[in-house]
Structures are given as C-alpha cells and as structure tokens.
Amino acid sequence: MSRNLIVLLTVLTNTLFVNAQVDNKLQTYPKKEITTQRISSTMTIDGQLNESEWLSVQPATDFVMFEPDNGRPIAFEKRTEVKILYDNDAIYVGAILYDNEPNKILKELAERDNFGVSDVFGIFINGYNDGQQDFRFFVTAAGGQLDCVATEQTGEDFSWNAIWESKAKITDFGWVVEMKVPYAALRFSEEKNQTWGLNFVRELRRDRQVYTWNPVNANIGAIIQQAGILKGINEIKTPTRLFIIPYASSYVNHNNNETTKEFKGGLDIKYGINDAYTLDAILIPDFGQTRFDDVILNLGPFEQQFNENRPFFTEGTDLFNKGNLLYSRRIGETPRLNIPLEENESFTNYPGSINLLNALKVSGRDKDGLGIGILNAISERTSATAVDEITGESREVVVSPLTNYNVTVFDQRFNQNSSVTLINTNVTRDGSFRDANVTGLLFDLNTKKNTYNLSGDMKMSSIYGETVKSGINTSLYFAETSGKVRFGIGGNYVSKDFDNNDLGINFLTNFSSVYTNASYRILNPTKIFNTFRLNFNSYSEFNNETGRIQSNNFNLNLNSTDKKNHYYGAGLNFNPFETYDYYEPRSIGRYAIYPQTYGGFVYFSSNYNNKFALDLNPSFTNTYEKDRYNYAFSVSPRYRFSDKFSMIYRFNYSKQNNEIGYIDRDVSSIYFAQRDRDTYTNSITSKFSINSDMNFNLLVRHYWSYAENNTILTLNEDGTFNETSTYTNNRNSNFSTWNMDLTYSWWFAPGSQLSVLYRNNAGTFTREINRDFGSNFNTLIGDNLNHVFSVSIRYFIDYNQAKNWIKKV
16 A cells, blocks of 8 residues: 555544534633732731731632533532732732531642642642743642642643642631742742732542632633733832752662662752743752662663653753753763773673763743743763773773753743744763754744644754764644544654754654544533543654655544543554564664554543542454464552552553564574563552651562563565574573662651652563562562662752841841
8 A cells, every 4th residue: 555545544534533523612701800918917827817917808709610510600518719918028828618518528648749639729820921831839638739830832840849838727617728929939020010810720529620710611721821810919029039958868778799878968059040030050969869760671672761750850841841852861871872892891880870960950931931941961971891801901991971961942932822942952072972962943833712733843963973964853733722523633754864862862763754633522521421532543654765654553542531530441543554663673774574453452440539449451452463462451459548548559461472573683684583471560659648748658669571482583684584493592581670669758847858768679680481470579589689778858948038047146
C-alpha cells in the first residue's frame, strides 16, 4: 500500500468520526466582582474568622458547579462565602464552607502538595488580570497545603512552592478556612490601583463535585480566562523578595565492603529581581535524598528515560520545558561521550554521576506577557581509570570535562491565550570534546473564543567536534478545542542529523509522520455516566529516505465514570501494516520487518473515596504470526485505615511470547533472538501522617525480568530473518532490583524542613535463567544490600523578617 494512500486513510477516518458534530454552545458568563478592604490590625490565622474586620467586607457567594454537572448552582445547604482583606504585606482569605452533614466531610491527612481523600478549598490569583497565568493556593479540610502555577498551555505545576499560612477547622455547620498569602508569593504590576483576576474553587470530595465562584464553561475549557475580578487593593509596595535557605546533610553508607560517612552543606537563594522575575541559585547542590529511579531490564536500542526528581530542576520550570528540548537528567548524569581506549584497556571505577558545582535559573513573566527563562549549570571535571588488562598499567582518562549547560527562553503571550516562543539550549565542554547547540521557534495560536488551535515549531540542532552536523525538526498541528466533538490533525518532519541529546532526549530521526485525533465527550451527567469520553487516534510514520512505514497505529479509547464515581476505561488498537524498524538492528541502513498487530485493554478503578479501592488493568497484543503475542495484567488494591494511615500495593506482570529482538553482532552478521520474556513488579506505597506538617512515607519496589532466547536468528539484508545454529554465546538476561525508602519529614517552620531517610537497595544481572521467585529474591538481597542513612535540615530565612530580627537586637 502506498504512502499517500495510508495518509489519506488516516485523515478520512477522523473526518468520518467528526462528521456528526453538534452545536458548541460557547456562551460565556459575565465576570463577577468583589472589592476588598485594607486593614491595619494584626490578623491571627486560626480558622475562626473572629476578628471584627471580617464583618465589614463584601463576600463572594453563589458558587456554580464546574464538574460534573457544569453550570448547576450550588445547593443552599452547601453554600460557600469567601471574603478577602489586605494590608501592606499580604492578602487574607476567609472562607465559610457550609455542609449540612459535617460528620461526612472527608479529611485525610497528607503531605504537602497531595490532596489525599479530602474536601478542598482554593483561590486562583492572576495579579495582571491578563488571562495568562494563575497562582493557585489550596487548603484541604485536614489542614494540608497545596500550591501551584497554572497556565492553559502547561496545566498546573505543583513543583512550585511558596511560603504562606493557612488553617482549616471543622465546625458543626461545615468547615472554615483562613489564609494569609504574602505578596512575595504573587506576581503583579506596580500600578497604584490593582485589578486582579480571581476565582475560588471548592471540591465536595464525597460527591466528587467541583464548584467555582465565577462560573467556568467547561465547553470552552479556558479556565484562567473565565476568572472573576478582585478590586480594592490600592497603594501597596511590593516587598523585597529575598529568601535564603541554608542546608546541612549527613550520610552514612554501608555495604559488605565498606562503611563511609559524608557531610554536605550548601545554600539556596531566591531573589526577586523585580515584580516579574526571580533568580534561583544553588551553591554546592545536594540531591542525596532524591527518590530512586525505577530501573528496568532494557533490551531495546534506546536508553531508558527517567523522571526528574531533583527539586531545583522541577520547581517552576514550565518555561524551560517549551518545545521538549530539555531533558534535565542530562545535567549531572554519567556522560555518553565517545571515550577512546587503547587496545586491551578497560575502565575501572567509572563514575555513576557527575557532581554539579552550581546551578541557577532566572524565570518569570511581566505584565506585558513576556516570559523569560535562563537556566545555567556547571558540572565538574571527572575522570576514570583505564587499566591495560595485559600489563596492568593504568592511566587517568577524562570522561567528563568541565561542562556548562545553558537554556534560554523568551515566551511572548498575547490575546490572553496565544504565545510565540524562542528557546535555545547549549552545552559547552572544556577542551576538544563535542559541543552542542539547539534553537527552536514555537507558536501556539488560539481563536478569541478558544474554539480552534494552530500550533507548530521549527527546531535546528548543531553539533561541533571532530565532525560538524546540523539537523531540523519541525511540526504543525491544527485542532478544534471546544464542544462535545473535537478533532485535530498534524504532521512532523525530522531530518537524519537532528540531534538534541546533549541536553535533551530524542530517540528517532530521519522520519516524517502524520497524526489525527477525534473525540466525543459529554459535558453534563446522564442517567448512567458522570463523565464519558470517546477518543480516536491514528499515527503513521515513514522513513525519509525509503518512504517505508516505520510505525502505524489506529486506536479507539473509552474513558468514563459512573454515578458512583467508579472509573471504567477500555481501548482497541490496530497496526494494519508491516513496519520497518531502522533502530533495532543498531546499524546504519539496516532494518528489521515486524508484522501487523492488534490488541486491546480494559481498566477499572473503584472510587478512591471508599476505604478500600481497587485498580485492575489487563491488556493484550497479538501479531499475525503464530504463537507471537504479548499480554499484561496489573492489580492495585489500596486501603485507607484512617485519615492518618493508608497503603497501596501494586502488582504488574507482563509476558512477551516469541518476541524478536537484537542480541549481538560480529563482522559478518547481526544476530536477533526469538525469545520469551517475563516481568514481575511488586511495589508498596504507604504513608502515616501525624499531622499536616509531619509525615512518614514508605516506598518499596521489587522488579524482576528475565528473557530466554529460544531461537537464534540472523538478519538478512531485506529485513527478514534466518535461523542459525552457529551462534553459541549465552545472551539470555536475568535482571532484578530492589529499592526501599523510609522517610520522615517535618515542616517545623514555614519553608523549613527536617528530613530523615533510611534507604536500602540492590541489583543483580546474570545470563543464567532461574525461574524460582524465592531463589532469585534471596540472591538479590542476601549479600548485596547497600544501606544509606541520612539526615538533612533546611532552614528558610525571609529577608523581610530577618531585618526585623536585626533591628530588635
């Protein structure tokens, strides 16, 4: 089948799907307004609202449901009243959340930025009132705090943390929230008379109902632009935003070979350059208590991609993620440079990571919608020892020179919902090692009513070293973004020499693709469903040089919740054409042909409001070849013993039968194997919360995967395989890992934290297959455990408070 015919089929399937589109009903609601008042007395944040100042200010009332029954007014017995006061330092929020059944208010304790199973109240503040960006602050009925920065393009970023005060109190008529949000936690202009975008949100967790003060039309979905208005804040001076966070950490590492001790100290600095932009810097970073990586047995041609768990590289980084050019794990990772060795040499004590000397970032957005981001990090020169296996002579080899990593972003928003972005990433290495530079121009355009979107990008990479090469990566996407029925179509072109892997991550090059999507959703509940969404997606990918199909997929997915808020999902997928894999052979110009496939999955998740809940997810994939198939099953029961203690167990099993994959090569042949692979993953996540500031967390993961080769194959020039008996090396794989983290965290003061960690971990890899679970597990942890005990303390110092301390002295 020709390439043009496949593209035509891809587009036509979605055209048929959206042919019956219904009226969008894109009405917007008038913006509500409230006016605040200045106060001069001291407010106590105790959740009681007993100061007289609360009596004289206008309340925000008449909340309206956002989901599931969009537009329905809140019931009288659940009415909500919110008031705002301000002084020269902060705004104060007082909320009375009525509930005629206060004994049924859900209030699970959880760590910061975790909603848990709890009722929630939140305030959304846009200090520029430009529909571009919210600062959101949430308080749970258990007293927990959550905060985030939100944009329509990137959603909510809960890695951002601010310093603010709150108190929640359950009463006989519902519950009460009192908050103090300092101006240092917000961004707004220097105008004498302030006008802010404002909305309040309330979630009644037991009913899974979300209400907002200013109504939000879910048919449009642009939440920030549908905020109300706050007036009355006048003649305030923005404070100096200077925060200093010194830290000290100690580590004891123990295994069967040795015990080592280590002490670290450093400093984090946050400085408000002006009302819009903030400087964050870390001196002598310490990421020793960062969550472990979920390592797997990786038999594919590409590296495993890990989540970024280091706070500095996750907090407030939405600007730097534009264009997907930054994979921050590159900063400080083991280098992947081509290090030449002499004949008979091999490395010893090769470094597992590279130390960062320092890192800083400048980010923010001004009143005109200009976002600027600058991220810079420097890693130290690192060496390994190369040993001649015959003579025993050794020498030092530089595996990572002194390296500078830099990301620069300019993002201009306009018309409240559109943006144009220029981003550059650069890696400069000392000496003769390779350098890299990538520049991208992106646009994201939306119609005034948020009904249609046009987005795209043009990215160019340049590599400098022994060879110089440049490549491009460009895409274009058009979509309808409102109504019950929505659709989109896009395409992508990546040249052969595009390479952003020095500071980004990119697996595929030298291809073109076309993709489409269409969806149908209900906007209000029916007799059966609270939510219902049907999605159709298609994707086709072609090699640029040969025009052959590298990938193709058509899938139909269903996602829904019933009237009891149980979740149901299902999907079917179909790859109707043979694919040509140019990556699995690990050799330029070679490819392997893989057959057509079809498969499906179902997913069930019971309502997490219940003490006991269960997630189930079976799936399968079958090929058009006999006895070649995959299936998987996951089950995850969870139990909430109390509002303080809960536990989640997850079990995942997958089976790949007669999978075909690369194993080795020599001067004359590329060897594949037809193999069976089994993978087991067991994990436990548990937490015990003493209160909203003190938490114990347990995370355990055991992963075991083995692949046994049944038949050895040689790859032919035409992408087919021949069975061979001449290859006799054992290329079976048996890999298992164990990780356990037990942590105690205490937020003993605003922004200040004491954390204690006990960690043990182990890993094994062999070529021998042993299917006995107990024997493998005992071998893994028997004499192989590494133990880490660490204590870390961070203390938050606000310059404005510190100068008052000095004056008193």
